[in-house]
Amino acid sequence: MLVLQYVPNPTWGNHIPIFQNSGLEVRKYRYYDKESSDLDFVNMMKDIKDMPEGSIVLLHACAHNPTGMDPTLEQWKEMSETIKKHNLLPFFDCAYQGFASGDPNTDAAAIRMFVEDGLQPMVVQSFSKNFGLYGQRIGALSVVGATEEEAKRVVSQMKMVVRPMYSNPPRHGARIVTTILEDPKLTQDFLDQCKGMADRINLMRVLLKDKLTETGSTKNWDHISKQIGMFAYSGLSEDQVMQMRENQHVYCTADGRISMAGVTSGNVDYIADAIHDVSK
Ligand SMILES: Cc1ncc(COP(=O)(O)O)c(C=O)c1O
Numbered sequence: 001m002l003v004l005q006y007v008p009n010p011t012w013g014n015h016i017p018i019f020q021n022s023g024l025e026v027r028k029y030r031y032y033d034k035e036s037s038d039l040d041f042v043n044m045m046k047d048i049k050d051m052p053e054g055s056i057v058l059l060h061a062c063a064h065n066p067t068g069m070d071p072t073l074e075q076w077k078e079m080s081e082t083i084k085k086h087n088l089l090p091f092f093d094c095a096y097q098g099f100a101s102g103d104p105n106t107d108a109a110a111i112r113m114f115v116e117d118g119l120q121p122m123v124v125q126s127f128s129k130n131f132g133l134y135g136q137r138i139g140a141l142s143v144v145g146a147t148e149e150e151a152k153r154v155v156s157q158m159k160m161v162v163r164p165m166y167s168n169p170p171r172h173g174a175r176i177v178t179t180i181l182e183d184p185k186l187t188q189d190f191l192d193q194c195k196g197m198a199d200r201i202n203l204m205r206v207l208l209k210d211k212l213t214e215t216g217s218t219k220n221w222d223h224i225s226k227q228i229g230m231f232a233y234s235g236l237s238e239d240q241v242m243q244m245r246e247n248q249h250v251y252c253t254a255d256g257r258i259s260m261a262g263v264t265s266g267n268v269d270y271i272a273d274a275i276h277d278v279s280k
Pocket residue numbers: 012060065093095125126127128134137138139
């Protein structure tokens with residue numbers, strides 16, 4: 001049976017090959033309007049309504065990569081109702097929990113809303129970023145079952161899929177996360193550090209935007225501080241990105257996505273000058 005997998009346009013580059021390699025036919029739904037550097041909510045809803053029943057729709061749970069633009073809670077509500085009405089399977093990718101608001105609990109709001117609304121989402125979670133455990137390959141796949149019996153069947157199917165792929169997952173990273181989340185003091189440390197990290201990124205966003213204005217740039221950079229999460233989707237073209245690499249040795253992905261984690265009070269002036277230089 002042909003199953004359609006819808007992903008936002010744009011999305012994290014690896015989503016497409018991952019789903020294709022799983023035998024799904026990948027299609028895109030409109031998500032972001034480059035002209036206004038904003039969420040293209042009206043067209044996204046149109047596309048969702050056009051998806052055939054039974055299709056899987058990939059949603060970034062928070063801090064959308066690469067755009068940094070998330071739906072509001074009201075918009076999530078509309079999406080949840082439409083996805084339910086059209087019998088689609090919501091598939092959340094949650095790779096930046098804590099990066100959007102600074103609080104991992106707040107950032108889980110959309111997933112919780114979908115479950116409360118009676119949907120049965122699948123959720124993939126990564127702890128690479130929010131626990132700084134990139135090298136440990138630590139994440140989780142959660143599926144909401146309608147009944148205990150259904151959940152058991154899903155787990156049994158999953159075991160059949162993973163057994164010939166990787167047999168058993170690595171344990172070390174999972175133990176680190178478990179140790180932290182089972183201890184109230186360590187959990188509080190994690191929450192505090194997560195907030196500190198998100199606040200620093202937001203500060204750098206404002207600083208980068210202000211510095212761009214100071215350079216004399218006449219372009220509108222409001223989206224830099226409006227976006228959330230780890231990335232600034234700058235709007236630079238591939239050509240401008242290449243120029244910035246070659247001339248100023250400032251590196252970002254070809255789609256103009258800047259990792260805000262790499263912006264500091266020490267290099268923000270240099271980066272703003274480089275961006276202005278290639279975009280004026
Ligand atoms: C949206 C998204 N999902 C998943 C991942 C990968 O997570 P992991 O490091 O757990 O493979 C990333 C980034 O690396 C990402 O941006």
